[in-house]
Structures are given as structure tokens and as C-alpha cells.
Amino acid sequence: MKTIKASGIGKPIDRIEGRLKVTGMAKYATEFPVENKVYAQAVNSTIAKGEIVSIDTSEAEKAAGVLAVLTHKNAEKLKAFEEEMPELGTTTIAPVLQSNKVHYYGEYVGLVVAETFEQATYAAKLVKVKYKEETPDIHLDKSRAKAYKPTESSDFSRGDMDAGMAAADQTLEATYNTPIEHHHPMELHAVIASWNNGKVLAYTSQQMVDNSTIVISDTFQIPKKDVRVVAAFVGGGFGSKLNTDRHVILALMASKKLGKPVQLTVTRNQMFTNTGMRQHNEQNMRIGAKKDGTLTALSHETLSHTSTFQEYQEPCGNVSKMLYKVPNNLIKHRLIPLNFQTPCSMRAPGEATGSFALESAMDEMAWKLKMDPIDFRIKNDTQIDLSEERPFSSRLLIECLRIGAEKFGWKERKMEPRTNTNGNWLIGYGVSAASREAPYKKTSSKVIISLEEGKAIATIQMDATDIGTGSYTIIAQTASEYLGIPTEDVTVELGDSNYPVTPGSGGSWGAASYCNGARAACENAIAELKRKKNIPEGEEIALADLLKQNDLTKFEAEGTAEPSEEFEKYSVFSFGANFSEVWVDKDTGMSRIKRMVNVGSAGKILNPKTAYGQIIGGLTMGVGMALTEQTKIEPNFGNFITRSFADYHAPVNLDMANVEVIFLPEEDKIANKMGVKGIGELGITSVAASIANAIFNATGKRMRDLPITPEKLIMAKLEPGVES
Structure with missing residues (x-):
């Protein structure tokens, strides 16, 4: 693709953060310089269902450099789920090491903290766990009798499906299967967690910064204002980093115990067992049509699995509700609890499958x-x-x-x-x-305008994240467009919960939400500067001149964009x-x-x-x-x-x-x-x-x-x- 140097939206300019990335200057979760940092490695269960009978940590504790070993016996008590099968959401608490129960193969059963990564990794292998093993439920076919309807909204119908099929000249019934898949972004899930005098700072790879602060504060039952999450650059997510997973909670738990910052990186193998997945979906389709191709009926029934302790439903049938003109329509979703980790959103959840x-x-x-x-x-x-x-x-x-x-x-x-x-x-x-679906969510932003050597420059701040999609660049282009200054004179600062709140990255709402939030802040800044000098709203005036007329070298404004009544x-x-x-x-x-x-x-x-x-x-x-x-x-x-x-x-x-x-x-x-x-x-x-x-x-x-x-x-x- 030909690239041209240009300002404003709609132009194929290079990524403004591209040089930082290719030179290694863009800081990902574990690349922030944190003093006195120690390292943690999680221990995984080797059974899919049962109870921990005993854990022998003595050998691991004696290993060189080991500072602590956490298990359910000595872990801090965290907030527990208030219902038996809570729905997984992006603000759902993430308790870990709270009992001796094992729900799936690979579940975290311990954490080793040491002075170096190598020491922690070695010592984690020295933890010996004995189990009382039970027969796990791991087969969709064998567990069909346990299928249930998750919520009332899991089903949808219009018209009469049977009548629509009867009226058809041609019918079809077929079953389609999509397997379990894993996200596997380039950057591993990771965190540097610091707990200092009741204040939490987590450099972590998350798609939704504000929601992450909620999960941490709710799980540990501390004020949200005492939690700061930073995710300046995220090396891919595909939905796996929407949720604040248990490795973040483990690292914070260890930091609180030791009084030191703790770095925990989920290994590539652990990303199969501990950071979500797209579940197996069995989808039965029935279609009826007239000879001329007119649809008379369409049904889409999905059978999937969730974990035995938490509920996640991939809405596979949603696309069949709305894509075609069909008078008789039936959508059903059913879930079976199995001894796997809880599935989660993976790129286009429901639509892709x-x-x-x-x-x-x-x-x-x-x-x-x-x-x-x-x-x-x-x-x-x-x-x-x-x-x-x-x-x-x-x-x-x-x-x-x-x-x-x-x-x-x-x-x-x-x-x-x-x-x-x-x-x-x-x-x-x-x-x-x-x-x-193209969601548009409430988004706030701050713009800081400065006058330097007669030239106006701007900084945009919001807690939005860039998961490799180009958020930095399109936000800079938006500010350039609405402030009337070159893109190279715009700095974008993202991924810090101290910045104005956005919905984070996910669900295809990022670009529209972020850029409209930046637009709102820029428009407010221009309007306020004009208002101070009684300059007509429609009069064109350079941003630098606006600052000069107001005798200002710096000016800040905030703005919030959200859906209109017409949108609804x-x-x-x-x-x-x-x-x-x-x-x-x-x-x-x-x-x-x-x-x-x-x-x-x-x-x-x-x-x-x-x-x-x-x-x-x-x-x-x-x-x-x-x-x-x-x-x-x-x-x-x-x-x-x-x-x-x-x-x-x-x-x-x-x-x-x-x-x-x-x-x-x-x-x-x-x-x-x-x-x-x-x-x-x-x-x-x-x-x-x-x-x-x-x-x-x-x-x-x-x-x-x-x-x-x-x-x-x-x-x-x-x-x-x-x-x-």
C-alpha cells in the first residue's frame, strides 16, 4: 500500500508508534523499570477434577533464591463468588488459591516467588501435590443430559418455525462443529504487580484498563481509587485480555505478602490452560425456502460447554437473528458444565463461529x-x-x-x-x-494544548489501549483533524487508569469510541478558547493564534462522547x-x-x-x-x-x-x-x-x-x- 505523509483522518499514514516498536522502545507489561523486582511462577494442577490432599512445599522453599511459596493453605482470603455459577464478565472477580478443589487440568494450585525468573521456574517444579482424583466430565456427547439454558435471552423466536418449514419447497438440516481454539497473542499474558502501603500498581497486559481496576479492587475488597493499572502497549489480545485473569491476582497477592514488586509471566503452555479459549460449538441448522429462493424458516441451535464453576456463552445464533429476511426464526443456546477452564470471548465471539x-x-x-x-x-x-x-x-x-x-x-x-x-x-x-455489530460506547478524553516557539502542539490522554490495532495513530489523526494541526504535532498517551475512562479495546467499539472521545475533547477546547474571546463559533482561526489571543501557553479541556437518542x-x-x-x-x-x-x-x-x-x-x-x-x-x-x-x-x-x-x-x-x-x-x-x-x-x-x-x-x- 502506498503511504503518503498527511494529517487528519482518512489518510494511510504510518503508525506514529511504529518506530518505538521496531526499536524496542515501546514498553510492554514486563518492560517497565521497577526496582527490587522479584519473579513468580505458578504451579498447575495435573488432574482435571478432584481435591488436593496434601502439598509439600519444603523442597521448593529450600531452593536457592526462593522467597515464598503460596498455596490454598496460606493464601490471603479474597472475595468469593456470591452465586454458584456466576457469569463471566470483564469486571468479574478472580479469586484464586481459595480452596483445595480442582475444577480443570492446569488450574493454579500454587505460586513460587524467587529472586530470579530461573529460580522461580525451577522451584515451581519442586512443589509436590497429592490429589484425591475424581472422574472428570470432559466429553460433550456423554454429558448432553446436563445441558441447560443459561438465560432467558439465550433463546429467541419469531413467527412459527414448524409452519415455515412446512411451507418450504426445499428444506435443509445440517450440523456444524467448530473446535476449541486458543487466542495466542504474540505477547504472553504478564504483570508486574506492586502493593505498597495499601496502594496497588499493576503494569499488566490488559485490553480494558478501567475494568481491570474494578476486578482488582473488588477481588481484594479495597477502594478502586487505590488501584492503578498501566497497559501502555498490548501485544495482541483477541479477547483473551478482556478479563483480568488470575495470574494478576496471584502476583498482587505475592507482592502484598513480600512487600516487593512481583513479575509473573504466563508461559506459552499455560496460555492453553489459564487464559481462556473459544469453546467447542455444535450448531444445528434448519432452513426452509421456496423454489424462487425466498426463505420461509431458519433455526440455529447451539450446544456448547462452560466450566463447572463459571458461565460463559458464545452467542453463535445472533447472526442468524438479523442477517436475512426470514419470517420464521428460532435461536437456541444450551451449555454443558465440563471440567475445562472457563471459555471467554475470542475475536468476533458468536459471529466467527x-x-x-x-x-x-x-x-x-x-x-x-x-x-x-x-x-x-x-x-x-x-x-x-x-x-x-x-x-x-x-x-x-x-x-x-x-x-x-x-x-x-x-x-x-x-x-x-x-x-x-x-x-x-x-x-x-x-x-x-x-x-x-458496530457498538459505540461512552468515552472520555483529555486534550492538553501547548504553545512552543509559536507553534501549537497537543497531547491526548485516555485510558484506551492499543492492542496492535493502531489506536495511537487514529487518535492522533482525529486530534489533527479537529485541532487543525499536523499529526506529527500530536502526542497520544494511552493505557493508564489515571487518564479519562474509556470502554477499552474489544467488541469492535474501540476506533469509533476512542476517536469520538478525542473529537469531543478537541471541540470543547476550541469552543472554550473562542468563547473566552467572543470569537464566533464558525470563524476559522489557527490554534496557535487562539492561544496567543487568550495569552495562554497551555490549555486543557476534557470531553465525553456517547451514543445519541437516534442511535438507540x-x-x-x-x-x-x-x-x-x-x-x-x-x-x-x-x-x-x-x-x-x-x-x-x-x-x-x-x-x-x-x-x-x-x-x-x-x-x-x-x-x-x-x-x-x-x-x-x-x-x-x-x-x-x-x-x-x-x-x-x-x-x-x-x-x-x-x-x-x-x-x-x-x-x-x-x-x-x-x-x-x-x-x-x-x-x-x-x-x-x-x-x-x-x-x-x-x-x-x-x-x-x-x-x-x-x-x-x-x-x-x-x-x-x-x-x-
Whole structure:
């Protein structure tokens, strides 16, 4: 992508923090200079269910450099859950080492603190734990009788599903499975925790700073004002760093006991067992349609698992509530408590997994109807969100599909599978539609304007985080735009709970919320400076001149942006379409993705360069979801067989395709004053379905269980009606 030097929003400028990152000057959680720091390493359980009978810490305590060993016997008593199965949220307390019960393989059962990292790691292996082991519940199939409805909102219906299916000329019922996946951001989960005279300071890798202060204060039952959390740079999260996990609480507990700062880094292996995951989802789809392609009924029923002590539901059916015009609709979610850690949000929770089932089923129905899958989707487009009975603030899904089809060369696609070949390769084209809610949340910001050598410069402060998405850059571009100064004269300071409160990073609300918060602060500063000198609101005047006229060398203002009353009257979503060309070796079942085209309508694009990076990241995760990523469970003991990058296969460059990303021009002023929507999670939504649909078009085999491995492809049978 060509980069130009420019100020203001909408330009593909380089990341303003890029030089800091490539020179190693950007400080991540464990890179802050903290004096007298010591190191901790957690001890994990080696059973999935049972009780600790005894813990022998004597050998570990005698090891060189060891300062303390914490277990449930000597750990500080923390606030306990007030209900049996509390829902996991981003402000949920995180008690740890509070009993001898073991709920899942890898659960923290101890903590060793030593003078060095190496000493702590070695000594942790010397802790000897004896268990009274029980048979764990680790199989979805064997525990179906325990399935329950989490909340009333877990189910949704409109119309009469049975009547809709009866009225259909063609029906479909199929089950789709997405496996357990793990987030694995580049930066490990980590913290430097300090407890000093009742005051807490945590340098930690978190996506939501203010929520982290709430978790810490509530867990330890101390005033929130005594807690400071700093997350200046976060090396990826994908949802795993939304919650304040138990390693943070462990480190703080140790710091309080020892009176020293404690650094705790979760190992890559522990990131399989202790920092969340996307759970296995079994999704049953039923669709009914008329001969002309009109949908008459659609149901989406999901069976997932949660832990035995905490509840998390991935809303896979949400996408099926609103994406298409269908009069009879049924959505159900059921959970089974199993002896695994509590799942949590992973990029596009619900949409990434739910869209695989929905968009695969839509492709299957189009095949049954002998209808082009793009025409089938367009036939059932709607400008009304039928799940909310509200109009969409904007919806360019048809445009995404049509423009993508043109760019991709969809007209070259052959409807009959197995008819497009090149030597031993079977070539297929696949398409899928994508949608993702575009939330906009209350955000506050401060702007500090200074006059230096006759030039106005500005600093923006907010507790927002940059998880690699470009927050620093787009906030600087926003301030540049609304203050009328070059981007290079804007400094952005993020990730400190001492700064004005934002919703943090997650849910695709970051860009719209942060930038509107910065806008509000800048607009307030300009308005106040003009008001002081009775300068008309509409009169253009340079910021430096405004300061000079007010005899000021420094001025501060704050602003808060939040959804309008009009926003609440609409459904606000981003939309997109994915196109994939996949080649499959007919003898080995090996798949190669040759081309991908992604088209998105996500409001005003603040920076095409950082936005492009977001989509590329989403597409890469979508490829992993479709072809390589799965966490396998040992069927007897409940531990993960896949526990390193040697056996958990994330996509690399050679797995990826030639990619074209297209952003449609759109400014949705109902969404917010700047017309911005989220794209971070739209990028992964329905990618797996477009690949699976392309593989069907290439091979005539429907792949309903992810990931699509060569073994599965070889073993699969041709769909009825496909000629061999």
C-alpha cells in the first residue's frame, strides 16, 4: 500500500508508534523499570477434577533464591463468588488459591516467588501435590443430559418455525462443529504487580484498563481509587485480555505478602490452560425456502460447554437473528458444565463461529435450489433488523456482494462441483456474507494544548489501549483533524487508569469510541478558547493564534462522547463479503488458498493502512479456523494434547493467499458523529465459510467440521447429486 505523509483522518499514514516498536522502545507489561523486582511462577494442577490432599512445599522453599511459596493453605482470603455459577464478565472477580478443589487440568494450585525468573521456574517444579482424583466430565456427547439454558435471552423466536418449514419447497438440516481454539497473542499474558502501603500498581497486559481496576479492587475488597493499572502497549489480545485473569491476582497477592514488586509471566503452555479459549460449538441448522429462493424458516441451535464453576456463552445464533429476511426464526443456546477452564470471548465471539454454520448452510441451500449463492443471499436481503424490529442505520451488504463478485471474477465460477480443474488440482470458488455489530460506547478524553516557539502542539490522554490495532495513530489523526494541526504535532498517551475512562479495546467499539472521545475533547477546547474571546463559533482561526489571543501557553479541556437518542432507534452493524479461491489436490486432500477478496462497509475508514492490517489479521485467523487450528483434548485425563506451537498450528505466510481488501465509501452519521464503525471483528467473520464453500465447489464434498484437514477431505463422501 502506498503511504503518503498527511494529517487528519482518512489518510494511510504510518503508525506514529511504529518506530518505538521496531526499536524496542515501546514498553510492554514486563518492560517497565521497577526496582527490587522479584519473579513468580505458578504451579498447575495435573488432574482435571478432584481435591488436593496434601502439598509439600519444603523442597521448593529450600531452593536457592526462593522467597515464598503460596498455596490454598496460606493464601490471603479474597472475595468469593456470591452465586454458584456466576457469569463471566470483564469486571468479574478472580479469586484464586481459595480452596483445595480442582475444577480443570492446569488450574493454579500454587505460586513460587524467587529472586530470579530461573529460580522461580525451577522451584515451581519442586512443589509436590497429592490429589484425591475424581472422574472428570470432559466429553460433550456423554454429558448432553446436563445441558441447560443459561438465560432467558439465550433463546429467541419469531413467527412459527414448524409452519415455515412446512411451507418450504426445499428444506435443509445440517450440523456444524467448530473446535476449541486458543487466542495466542504474540505477547504472553504478564504483570508486574506492586502493593505498597495499601496502594496497588499493576503494569499488566490488559485490553480494558478501567475494568481491570474494578476486578482488582473488588477481588481484594479495597477502594478502586487505590488501584492503578498501566497497559501502555498490548501485544495482541483477541479477547483473551478482556478479563483480568488470575495470574494478576496471584502476583498482587505475592507482592502484598513480600512487600516487593512481583513479575509473573504466563508461559506459552499455560496460555492453553489459564487464559481462556473459544469453546467447542455444535450448531444445528434448519432452513426452509421456496423454489424462487425466498426463505420461509431458519433455526440455529447451539450446544456448547462452560466450566463447572463459571458461565460463559458464545452467542453463535445472533447472526442468524438479523442477517436475512426470514419470517420464521428460532435461536437456541444450551451449555454443558465440563471440567475445562472457563471459555471467554475470542475475536468476533458468536459471529466467527455462528457465521460458519449460517453461511455454510446458506450455500448448501443455494446448491439444493440450483441457485447462484450470491443471488440467493441478495434475494433475502433486508433493511430491517427483524430481531430488534428496527431499521439498520446503514446496510450495504448487497453492494459488498456485487462489487466483490466483480473484483473476484465470480462469473468464471462453475456451479457444478469438480468441473474446474488444473492438472491434479480441483479448483473451487466460495462466497460468504458477513456482519458484525458496530457498538459505540461512552468515552472520555483529555486534550492538553501547548504553545512552543509559536507553534501549537497537543497531547491526548485516555485510558484506551492499543492492542496492535493502531489506536495511537487514529487518535492522533482525529486530534489533527479537529485541532487543525499536523499529526506529527500530536502526542497520544494511552493505557493508564489515571487518564479519562474509556470502554477499552474489544467488541469492535474501540476506533469509533476512542476517536469520538478525542473529537469531543478537541471541540470543547476550541469552543472554550473562542468563547473566552467572543470569537464566533464558525470563524476559522489557527490554534496557535487562539492561544496567543487568550495569552495562554497551555490549555486543557476534557470531553465525553456517547451514543445519541437516534442511535438507540437503529441497529448499527458493519457488513462485508468474503470470496475465496481454493485449490484441492484430488489425491492427497491438501488445500491451497490461492486468492481472497474481502469487501467491507464499515463507515468512514480512519486510516486505510491500519484498517487493512486489521482485515489481513482477521482473514489470517479465519484461515486458521478453517484449515489448521484446533485444541485437542486427551480423552481420559482432560489435559490438552496440543499445548505448544509445535502442535497447535496457526497459519503462516505460506498458508495465506493473494489478498485484495476493498473498503466501500460510507459515512454512517447515525452510528456516531464521525460516521465510524468497527472492522476488527468483521475481518474474521464468515471467512471460514467462504473457504469451506469453495472446497465444496472444488470437490463436491461438504465439510461441516472444522478444521478441514486432508484426512477429513479424503474420507468425506460426495454430496448427493454431485458427479464424481
